[in-house]
Structures are given as C-alpha cells and as structure tokens.
Amino acid sequence: MRWHFILRTMGILLSLLGLSMTLPLLVGFIYHEQAVRIFLQSSGITILAGLILIFFTKRLDFDDYINQKEGMATVALAWCAISIFGALPFYLSPEFSLFSNAVFESVSGFTTTGSSVMTNIEMASKSLLFWRSLIQWLGGMGIIVLSLAVLPFLGVGGIQLYKAEVPSPEPDKLTPRLSDSAKILWMVYLFFTLLEIGFLYAGGMPLYESICHAFTTLPTGGFSPKNASIAHYNSAYFDTVITVFMLLAGINFSLHYQLLRGKPLAFWKDTECRFFLGFTLIATLLVTWDIYGSVYTSIQDAFRFASFQVVSIITTTGFASADYEKFSGLSHVLIFICMFIGASAGSTGGGIKCSRIIICLKYCYRELFKILHPRSISQIKMNNAIISDELLRSIMGFLVLYFGLFIVSSVLLASMGVDMLTALSAVASCIGNIGPGFGTVGPTENFSHLPILGKWLLSWCMLMGRLEIYTFIILFVPEFWKK
Amino acid sequence: MRWHFILRTMGILLSLLGLSMTLPLLVGFIYHEQAVRIFLQSSGITILAGLILIFFTKRLDFDDYINQKEGMATVALAWCAISIFGALPFYLSPEFSLFSNAVFESVSGFTTTGSSVMTNIEMASKSLLFWRSLIQWLGGMGIIVLSLAVLPFLGVGGIQLYKAEVPSPEPDKLTPRLSDSAKILWMVYLFFTLLEIGFLYAGGMPLYESICHAFTTLPTGGFSPKNASIAHYNSAYFDTVITVFMLLAGINFSLHYQLLRGKPLAFWKDTECRFFLGFTLIATLLVTWDIYGSVYTSIQDAFRFASFQVVSIITTTGFASADYEKFSGLSHVLIFICMFIGASAGSTGGGIKCSRIIICLKYCYRELFKILHPRSISQIKMNNAIISDELLRSIMGFLVLYFGLFIVSSVLLASMGVDMLTALSAVASCIGNIGPGFGTVGPTENFSHLPILGKWLLSWCMLMGRLEIYTFIILFVPEFWKK
Numbered sequence: 001m002r003w004h005f006i007l008r009t010m011g012i013l014l015s016l017l018g019l020s021m022t023l024p025l026l027v028g029f030i031y032h033e034q035a036v037r038i039f040l041q042s043s044g045i046t047i048l049a050g051l052i053l054i055f056f057t058k059r060l061d062f063d064d065y066i067n068q069k070e071g072m073a074t075v076a077l078a079w080c081a082i083s084i085f086g087a088l089p090f091y092l093s094p095e096f097s098l099f100s101n102a103v104f105e106s107v108s109g110f111t112t113t114g115s116s117v118m119t120n121i122e123m124a125s126k127s128l129l130f131w132r133s134l135i136q137w138l139g140g141m142g143i144i145v146l147s148l149a150v151l152p153f154l155g156v157g158g159i160q161l162y163k164a165e166v167p168s169p170e171p172d173k174l175t176p177r178l179s180d181s182a183k184i185l186w187m188v189y190l191f192f193t194l195l196e197i198g199f200l201y202a203g204g205m206p207l208y209e210s211i212c213h214a215f216t217t218l219p220t221g222g223f224s225p226k227n228a229s230i231a232h233y234n235s236a237y238f239d240t241v242i243t244v245f246m247l248l249a250g251i252n253f254s255l256h257y258q259l260l261r262g263k264p265l266a267f268w269k270d271t272e273c274r275f276f277l278g279f280t281l282i283a284t285l286l287v288t289w290d291i292y293g294s295v296y297t298s299i300q301d302a303f304r305f306a307s308f309q310v311v312s313i314i315t316t317t318g319f320a321s322a323d324y325e326k327f328s329g330l331s332h333v334l335i336f337i338c339m340f341i342g343a344s345a346g347s348t349g350g351g352i353k354c355s356r357i358i359i360c361l362k363y364c365y366r367e368l369f370k371i372l373h374p375r376s377i378s379q380i381k382m383n384n385a386i387i388s389d390e391l392l393r394s395i396m397g398f399l400v401l402y403f404g405l406f407i408v409s410s411v412l413l414a415s416m417g418v419d420m421l422t423a424l425s426a427v428a429s430c431i432g433n434i435g436p437g438f439g440t441v442g443p444t445e446n447f448s449h450l451p452i453l454g455k456w457l458l459s460w461c462m463l464m465g466r467l468e469i470y471t472f473i474i475l476f477v478p479e480f481w482k483k
Numbered sequence: 484m485r486w487h488f489i490l491r492t493m494g495i496l497l498s499l500l501g502l503s504m505t506l507p508l509l510v511g512f513i514y515h516e517q518a519v520r521i522f523l524q525s526s527g528i529t530i531l532a533g534l535i536l537i538f539f540t541k542r543l544d545f546d547d548y549i550n551q552k553e554g555m556a557t558v559a560l561a562w563c564a565i566s567i568f569g570a571l572p573f574y575l576s577p578e579f580s581l582f583s584n585a586v587f588e589s590v591s592g593f594t595t596t597g598s599s600v601m602t603n604i605e606m607a608s609k610s611l612l613f614w615r616s617l618i619q620w621l622g623g624m625g626i627i628v629l630s631l632a633v634l635p636f637l638g639v640g641g642i643q644l645y646k647a648e649v650p651s652p653e654p655d656k657l658t659p660r661l662s663d664s665a666k667i668l669w670m671v672y673l674f675f676t677l678l679e680i681g682f683l684y685a686g687g688m689p690l691y692e693s694i695c696h697a698f699t700t701l702p703t704g705g706f707s708p709k710n711a712s713i714a715h716y717n718s719a720y721f722d723t724v725i726t727v728f729m730l731l732a733g734i735n736f737s738l739h740y741q742l743l744r745g746k747p748l749a750f751w752k753d754t755e756c757r758f759f760l761g762f763t764l765i766a767t768l769l770v771t772w773d774i775y776g777s778v779y780t781s782i783q784d785a786f787r788f789a790s791f792q793v794v795s796i797i798t799t800t801g802f803a804s805a806d807y808e809k810f811s812g813l814s815h816v817l818i819f820i821c822m823f824i825g826a827s828a829g830s831t832g833g834g835i836k837c838s839r840i841i842i843c844l845k846y847c848y849r850e851l852f853k854i855l856h857p858r859s860i861s862q863i864k865m866n867n868a869i870i871s872d873e874l875l876r877s878i879m880g881f882l883v884l885y886f887g888l889f890i891v892s893s894v895l896l897a898s899m900g901v902d903m904l905t906a907l908s909a910v911a912s913c914i915g916n917i918g919p920g921f922g923t924v925g926p927t928e929n930f931s932h933l934p935i936l937g938k939w940l941l942s943w944c945m946l947m948g949r950l951e952i953y954t955f956i957i958l959f960v961p962e963f964w965k966k
Contacts, residue, residue, distance in 0.1 A: 068857075069855070286894075329897035329902040329905075329906055330897040330900075332902070333903050333906055334894060337893075360883050361887075363883060364883045364884055366880075367880030367881075367884075367953075368953070368960050369960075370876075371551070371953060371957060372552070372960070372962050393853075396846070397846060397847050397849075397850030400844075400847045401847050403886075404844070404847065407820055410816050411769075411816050411817060411820065414812035414815065414817075415773070415812075415813040417811065417813075418812050419811070419812040421904065424816065438903075474851060474855070477852075477855070479852065479855050480855060
C-alpha cells in the first residue's frame with residue numbers, strides 16, 4: 001500500500017473542496033449574510049489540510065501502475081475525508097450544534113442521499129443551503145467518474161458491466177483515458193444541469209432556488225431549500241420538469257452522450273434503460289390507480305403525484321411533491337420496492353440498480369431452465385454480450401452483501417429504540433442513497449430525532465451504498481491490510 | 484409425462500387421506516359430537532375420489548424409472564389435491580361458510596404453516612380441531628419424506644445438500660431406499676410426538692389438548708385448539724416443554740436419528756445445527772434484553788417469553804405465548820428476520836433454511852476474498868464437503884426466487900387494499916410457513932379479514948414455500964409441459 005499516493009490524492013481533492021467553498025461564500029456576499037465568515041473559516045481549514053497532505057507526500061507520477069487495493073483505499077478514504085471536511089460549514093452554523101448532525105448532513109450530501117437532520121430548512125442562511133445543494137452536485141460528479149471509470153477498473157460488484165456491455169459514445173467505448181471519459185460525462189452532466197435551471201427559471205422559480213434544485217436533481221440527491229420540498233410550489237409545471245430531469249438522471253450517462261450525438265434509439269436499444277423506464281411506468285400506473293379516487297379526485301392529479309413520487313424514489317432522488325405515507329398499502333409496498341431496485345448503473349442514482357436486477361431475473365430463469373434441461377449450457381446475455389460467470393458471481397455476491405448490510409444495520413438501528421418500520425425504511429433509504437423513508441422518517445419528516453449512534457450508523461450505510469459496498473467493506477477485511 | 488403414474492399416486496394418497504379422517508371420526512364418537520356426520524361424508528367422498536383415480540389408472544410398477552418432471556408434477560399436484568380434499572371437513576362445518584376459507588385453513592394445515600381464518604377456535608367441535616391438528620402432523624410426515632428423500636432426487640434448490648453433506652444415520656448415508664429412509668425418520672418423528680404428549684400430559688394438560696399440541700409442534704405447524712394459543716395456559720412448564728420440542732423439530736431429523744443411536748456430538752458436529760442453535764440463542768438474548776424492564780419486570784419472564792417467541796418464529800411453528808407486537812422495534816426487526824431465516828434443512832421447518840444462509844454468507848466472503856486475490860481458486864465447504872458450483876448456483880437462484888415471490892405477492896396483496904406491514908408480513912409468514920405476521924395478522928389476530936382473493940394468493944404462497952418454490956413454480960414454465 002503506497003500511502004503517499006492515497007494521501008496525496010486526498011490532499012488534492014481536499015484543496016479542490018476548499019476552493020469550491022468560495023462559491024457559497026459568493027452567495028453569502030450577494031445576500032449580505034453573516035455566514036460568509038463560516039465559509040471563509042471552512043475554506044481556509046480545508047485548503048490548509050489539503051496543502052499539508054500535498055506538501056508532505058511525494059509527487060504523483062500518474063503513469064505509475066495503481067493497484068486495486070490502493071484504488072479502493074483511495075476512493076473509500078477520500079469519500080470519508082471529503083464528507084468530514086464538507087461538514088465544517090454545517091458544524092460552524094447555528095443550526096447544527098452536534099458534530100454528528102453536521103457529518104450526517106454532509107455524508108447525505110456527498111453520497112447524494114438527501115436525508116436531512118435539519119428541522120427548519122428555511123431558517124438557514126442562503127449560503128449554507130447553497131452549499132448543501134452544491135455538495136450533492138459535486139457528489140454526483142464524483143459518482144459519474146466512480147461508476148463509469150474507477151469502479152470498472154477496480155472490478156467491483158458487477159460494475160465492470162459498463163466496460164464491456166453498455167454501448168458507449170465513441171463507436172465502441174468511451175475514450176479510454178479516465179480523464180477524457182470523465183470530461184465527456186461531466187459535460188453531459190453540466191449541460192442537463194443548465195437546462196434544468198433554465199426550465200425552472202422560465203417557469204417562474206427564483207434563480208437561486210432553480211440552481212439549488214437543479215444542483216440536487218441531476219445527482220439524484222434530493223436536498224431542497226424548502227421545508228416542504230417540491231410540494232412547496234404545488235405547481236404541475238415544476239413537478240413535470242423535475243420528474244423529467246430525475247428520470248434523465250436515473251439513466252446511464254453514456255446513453256445520454258449517445259443520444260446527444262444523434263442516436264435517437266440509444267435508450268431503446270439498451271436493455272437496462274428499457275427495463276428502468278418500463279418498470280417506472282408500471283409502478284406509476286399502479287400508484288395512480290391506487291390513489292385515484294381515494295387521495296386525489298382527478299386522474300391528472302393522481303398521475304402527476306404518482307409519477308413524481310415513484311420517479312423520485314426509484315431514481316433515488318428523494319424529492320417530495322406529496323406525502324406518500326398518506327397513500328394506501330399498494331403504493332407503500334411499491335415505493336418500498338422501488339427503494340431497493342434503484343436507478344440504472346452508470347447514472348448518478350443508487351440502489352441495487354436495474355442491470356443487476358435484470359441479470360438476477362435472467363439467472364433465475366436459467367436455473368428453472370436447467371432443472372428441465374440439466375445438461376444444457378445456457379449463457380446469460382445483456383445487450384447481446386455474454387455475462388461471464390465471474391461477473392455473475394460478483395453480482396450475486398453484491399446482492400447478498402446488500403441485503404446482509406440492510407439486515408444487520410436494521411437490527412442495530414432498532415436496538416437503539418427505533419420502531420421497526422422506521423428502522424427498516426431508514427436503512428433501506430440510506431443504503432440506496434434515496435432520502436426519505438417511512439414511519440418517523442417519512443417524506444414530511446426528517447432524521448433529526450434519531451439517536452446519535454443511529455446517525456453514525458446511517459452515515460456509514462450511505463457511504464457503503466454509494467461505494468457499491470465492496471469498495472468500502474473491503475477495508476474491514478484484515479486480509480486487505482496484509483502485504 | 485406419464486399421467487397414469489401421477490394420477491395413481493394421487494389416488495393412493497387420497498384414499499389414505501380418506502382413511503385418516505376416521506381418526507377425528509373417533510374423536511367425534513368419544514365426545515358425542517354432531518361433527519361425526521361431517522367426517523363420515525368427507526371420508527366417503529375422499530376415499531371414493533381416490534378409488535376412482537386408482538380404478539381408472541394402470542397399476543404402478545415401482546421399479547419403473549420415474550423422471551424428474553413426473554416427480555415434480557406428482558409432488559405439486561398431490562399436495563394441491565390433498566389440501567383440497569382435506570378442506571372438506573372444514574367446508575362442511577358451520578364455522579366455515581366460504582370454500583376459500585376452508586381451503587386456506589387446509590393448505591395452512593398441510594403445509595404446516597399455521598395461519599388461521601377461524602375467529603373463535605374454541606367454539607368449533609373437538610373433532611374438527613383434532614382434524615386441524617392431524618393435518619399438520621400428516622403434513623409434517625410428508626415434508627420429512629419430501630425434504631430428505633424426494634427433493635434431493637429431484638435436484639431442487641440446493642436441497643440435494645442432504646444427499647452429500649449431512650452426516651446421516653447409517654455410517655455414511657440414510658438407508659438408500661426411499662421407503663426405508665422414510666420409515667426411520669417417521670419413527671423419530673413419532674417418538675418425539677409421543678414424548679411431547681407425555682411431557683404435556685404429565686404437566687397437567689388434558690390428554691386431548693396434549694395430543695393436539697404435540698401434533699402441531701413436531702411438524703412446526705402451530706395450530707392450537709385454544710384461541711390464545713399457548714398463552715392460554717400461562718405456564719412456564721408448558722412454555723419450556725414446547726420451546727424444547729419446537730427446537731428439536733427445527734433440527735435436521737437425520738441428526739436426531741444419529742443422536743438417538745448414541746452419537747452425542749451429532750448436533751455439535753453439524754455446521755447448520757450449530758448456526759441454527761447459535762443464531763436462535765443470540766436472537767433470544769437480544770429480545771430478552773429488549774423486553775426486560777419495558778415489558779416484563781423479571782429477567783426470567785423476559786427470557787421465557789423471548790425464547791418461546793423467537794424459537795416459535797425461527798422454527799416456523801407460529802405458536803404464541805405472548806403478543807410480540809407489544810415488544811419494541813428491536814424485537815420486531817429480529818422476529819421479522821427470523822421469518823426469513825427459518826429452520827434447518829431436513830427438518831419440518833420452513834423459511835429459507837439455515838444451510839442456505841450459511842452457504843450464502845460463505846459465498847459473500849469468497850467474493851471479498853476474490854477481490855483481494857483475483858487468481859485464487861477457493862471452494863466453499865460445509866461439514867467438510869465441497870459445495871459444487873452447480874449447487875451454489877441453485878441456492879442463489881432459490882434465494883432470488885424466494886425474494887421475487889415475496890415481492891410480487893406482497894404487491895398483489897397490497898393491491899387488494901391491505902396495509903403495507905400486514906401485506907409484507909403475511910406474505911413472509913406464508914412463504915416461510917410460519918403462521919402469524921405483524922399488523923392485522925399478528926399473533927393475537929387471524930387471517931379471516933383478508934379479502935378472498937388475498938386468501939387464495941396466500942394459500943398459493945404457502946404451497947410455494949413448502950415445496951421449495953422450484954417444485955411448484957416449474958409447473959408454470961411452458962417448457963415443462965413440452966415433450
């Protein structure tokens with residue numbers, strides 16, 4: 001393990017993080033807020049920490065071969081470090097008295113989860129709320145690189161899928177060099193963000209709020225500067241715009257790149273995208289059927305609120321335009337299931353991810369087929385590419401780890417005195433990087449009342465979920481640290 | 484598909500079922516009950532149906548090679564036929580006005596689930612309640628043969644485990660011929676049943692009730708002739724006796740045979756048994772910790788009720804000596820998890836089964852290990868035997884099917900207007916062949932208020948769970964019926 005490499009990367013990232021704190025500083029200046037001081041302090045501390053790390057480590061030679069262990073340790077530790085330094089502005093603000101709360105909010109931001117411990121969001125300064133949105137946007141950028149460039153290289157949990165199977169922008173693959181691919185995808189990300197800001201602003205949302213919401217839609221984050229989330233506006237136009245952009249954020253970004261380069265059938269040709277959109281549509285229609293008549297009197301309203309809520313949860317964004325806890329059993333069960341399914345691989349969304357679900361279903365069908373034809377050899381394909389046994393094993397292992405983590409964390413959270421529904425849904429929501437849950441952490445509530453230890457547990461769950469479990473859990477296998 | 488074989492087997496089983504109806508007939512005579520008429524009619528119809536099937540089909544030559552498809556179709560269809568004819572006494576009784584209710588109760592009996600639609604059990608005739616217990620006992624006999632002799636031969640869902648890995652009575656394997664193995668295990672089953680009757684009777688429980696309870700403990704069924712289940716007696720002695728026998732029923736029956744033949748370490752040497760007992764102990768201690776002070780003031784009481792409830796759920800029996808819905812979050816989550824884990828393979832219990840969970844955990848660990856040592860070849864072992872890739876695949880497929888069935892059924896049940904907690908737990912309880920759930924199907928409630936369609940759905944879930952899913956679901960794969 002070459003610690004120099006890991007620490008220097010962390011140093012660079014922390015310096016960049018410190019620099020990014022000048023943006024909320026700017027917001028503070030514009031609105032003449034006291035919070036300016038907070039961001040000056042935070043930025044200073046963070047940049048200093050970054051520079052110290054850079055100063056005391058050897059210069060990086062990027063042509064060096066970076067091995068898998070170092071890659072994993074870097075990703076996991078960098079995400080932790082960024083979350084902790086990113087928590088500084090929260091910790092220094094009057095709204096946050098506890099360090100654990102500040103870290104929870106920061107982890108929830110950088111992992112683009114969107115669970116909050118803030119009880120009265122609108123009381124906070126504009127610059128702090130801007131920071132809250134910005135860290136989700138930055139987290140989203142991190143995830144795009146992570147899921148399309150870093151994790152495939154690390155060979156984690158079937159995420160190498162994209163390397164081989166997903167049709168990519170340049171005739172056959174994304175430009176191979178990591179930095180180039182990242183740039184291409186960030187352009188797409190930035191383009192959609194600007195587009196959404198435009199649409200929201202055009203609809204009459206103040207510019208500041210448009211930026212904040214766009215900054216948390218594209219990374220499927222879900223923080224809102226409003227207490228009532230999107231329900232605050234009660235506008236069919238905003239609901240529709242945000243629903244569309246949440247959907248876009250839940251689709252593999254390399255498909256967007258294809259589409260933008262003039263391949264109109266890119267979405268349709270991709271198995272995962274078809275599954276994702278199809279499943280979302282079916283769930284939306286079922287929820288519409290469920291709430292039409294009982295909660296909403298017009299079919300348009302029922303469809304509008306059903307589609308927003310379903311898309312918000314399955315893309316793991318977590319915005320709310322209505323309180324789904326007031327819907328009935330069917331909607332609850334569907335939304336709970338959406339929490340596990342999640343968005344597409346290669347998107348900014350979390351959860352198990354559609355590609356894994358599809359492969360899992362094909363795996364099952366093959367098993368049934370094998371019982372009937374024991375000697376047959378059948379291979380599982382996706383987008384016409386064969387899924388290797390290696391990959392299959394990795395995906396099944398991921399699923400077991402996912403549910404294992406869900407079970408263990410739920411038991412731990414419940415042991416702190418949290419009721420079952422809240423415990424199960426809070427954990428599912430945090431591992432899936434969604435945001436709201438059921439019970440006392442529903443879409444109109446927040447996570448502030450949970451015990452401190454529970455918040456640390458959930459922060460850990462968010463990180464685990466975001467880093468596809470393997471990348472993070474592996475640090476706790478003693479074998480990892482052996483030479 | 485040789486239908487003659489399938490139908491004749493069903494005919495023989497139905498005739499035997501009809502004969503077994505003479506036992507509640509006897510109980511009816513003893514207690515001078517009206518219900519005698521019901522059992523005369525039911526017995527007559529069932530035997531007649533059986534004889535017709537036998538009469539119109541060719542004689543069986545048991546030396547014929549029975550292929551896998553025929554085996555599966557026989558098991559699945561026979562279990563359905565028996566459940567339907569077994570429902571006759573219920574349907575003819577004044578307590579059951581709906582055929583769907585009668586079938587639900589009967590399926591719940593033969594699958595040893597123990598979910599009931601009877602709202603006032605103690606109002607029913609003694610002969611009917613005896614029948615209700617007897618069908619669980621008969622179901623248990625069926626499961627023993629199924630899980631230790633039939634399914635391994637059919638190669639279903641990793642159940643072939645026992646063939647190779649579980650140390651068996653005769654030095655290395657159970658006497659190979661199906662009927663001989665069955666006889667040995669039935670002797671064990673009968674022995675424990677008589678032993679439990681003895682213990683309960685010695686403790687002052689009326690003979691009739693002792694028999695009924697023993698008849699539903701050993702098959703991990705859970706029907707009780709009392710409205711309040713075992714809580715009716717509020718006796719530490721009965722609680723302890725039943726807890727012990729539930730535990731015994733949750734252990735692989737071939738281990739019992741070994742133990743009875745003088746191998747005192749049989750339990751300890753078996754990985755699954757260690758896991759099962761260890762997990763049960765840990766869950767019991769956690770629940771004890773959870774309810775001590777809050778629900779029970781003495782530590783003895785807390786342990787007594789915690790152990791009973793945990794053992795009842797993890798062995799998938801479903802007796803209740805307390806209402807676990809009154810416990811707090813931790814106990815709820817643990818009990819919910821126990822619903823999925825289930826008892827040992829080769830026992831009469833249901834659920835996913837400990838051996839599958841163990842292999843799953845080992846699989847995960849191997850995946851983590853593989854990330855660190857990509858070129859290593861490591862095999863998963865259990866009881867010192869290597870688990871083949873074939874078996875592993877089959878087990879992972881089973882898990883996906885199990886959760887898939889759970890999800891689809893929960894959505895369907897919720898779509899009938901059932902709330903989420905009830906829907907999720909009723910389905911988990913029925914697939915796991917447990918009995919009670921949470922919400923409106925908790926341990927002090929019953930399933931009678933569910934919509935009729937929901938009862939059919941749950942009956943189907945009970946059958947699916949009992950027949951390890953594969954055996955039943957395969958009938959719905961069109962491929963199965965092709966030549």
